[in-house]
Amino acid sequence: MSSPLKCFKQLFVFIAVFFRKSKLRLTPLTKTEVVKRLLDLAVVKVGNSERVVLVFFDLKCPFCAKLFKETEELLVDMANRGLITYAMCDYVVHRDAEPLHRMLRCISEKERLKFVRDAFEGKRVEIGNCPEGNLRICEKMAEELGVIGTPTLLFYHLAKGKGYIHFGYISPTEILEAISSL
Template identity: 35%
Template sequence: MKTKLKSLALASSMLMSLAACSQAAGGNLDDVKKAFLSHFPNKQVKSVSATPVKGIYELVVEGKQVVYTNSDASYLFVGDLIDTKNKESLTEKKMAELSKVDFNSLPLEYAFKDVRGKGERKMAVFTDPDCPFCKKLERESLKDIDNVTIYTFLYPLTQLHPDAMRKSKQIWCATDKVGAWTAFMRDGKPLTGPDNCDTSALDKIQALGEKLGVTGTPALIFPNGRLVPGAIDGSDIEQLLSAK
């Protein structure tokens, strides 16, 4: 608790210092961008906007990173900007906006489709066959979800799981992809099929995931554009499937 209080106090102190310096210096959004680039010339600034805190500016830089600075960029703050009145993180809100995905633009031909019940609801999952959290998602969170069509994109993280690409190829090459996936991920049965079919789709999925900013698995995408990382609970999935 003491550590958290110290962190909050430090963050508050930094924001006050940033704001004080910024009010003294003045400036507009173009000036803020130029000032930031004078310190970080190799960074690509995607947007600059004022925050509700007077004198503090929000910058979105390459890699969808959100940082805060004062008008002459003499100070930089990386972390959560909290709206204490509404009890929400403005940083998380911005990150959710940046990670929003146009579900209808997803190349679903690169995914295999699991239709449960009428399959009226939709979701997509970027997943890795050797990821323990992906197995938890399959065995627990998704197990009882019904009336849904799940599009699974095989996204092996080979730096963490060297054998995941081979297994992904075996699943992709299976005649019954959903059956092979379910047997391996949920039931723990070994993969025995070939891995030498046309697996170019997996390369395209890798490029797609990088473009969308998928840095870990599992990553769930819902029709409203929300990209949610992690093996979230089934109840949370139900809510997101119903969200507008």
């Protein structure tokens, strides 16, 4: 029979392993044509590099807001310097976000990042009556990649025809690590 002390040690080891900080989990992906189509449909697109960072987001998702606030400046700067293509594709999870996403597609491309920034900062944004546009097409294509929620990040190298997908929030450091793995 096991002693109570031995059982306690085994339980402690299990808890320590279960709750330890997880490493970055990137799922390999090879769907170049789907990625190219998503880039065409993306509501926000900055840069034109073979290395792609595509974020599936919902304007009412708190972790999407956290991710955006922490990484927007970095990713836009990298895209402007030609290091990556930074894109954002709608994946509406919260029903009350649908009018925001439709409006985002109705405004000029130059104003979209500001609209996203304002929405994520909780500022009042003007919502007009806009058609749905490509909103559902992005979601269907995202599901082809296995996307089931937000935020989801896709890291892809178009020339190599391979990349990775990550489900959930990750830190700016982990994003840089994923980009460098391309």
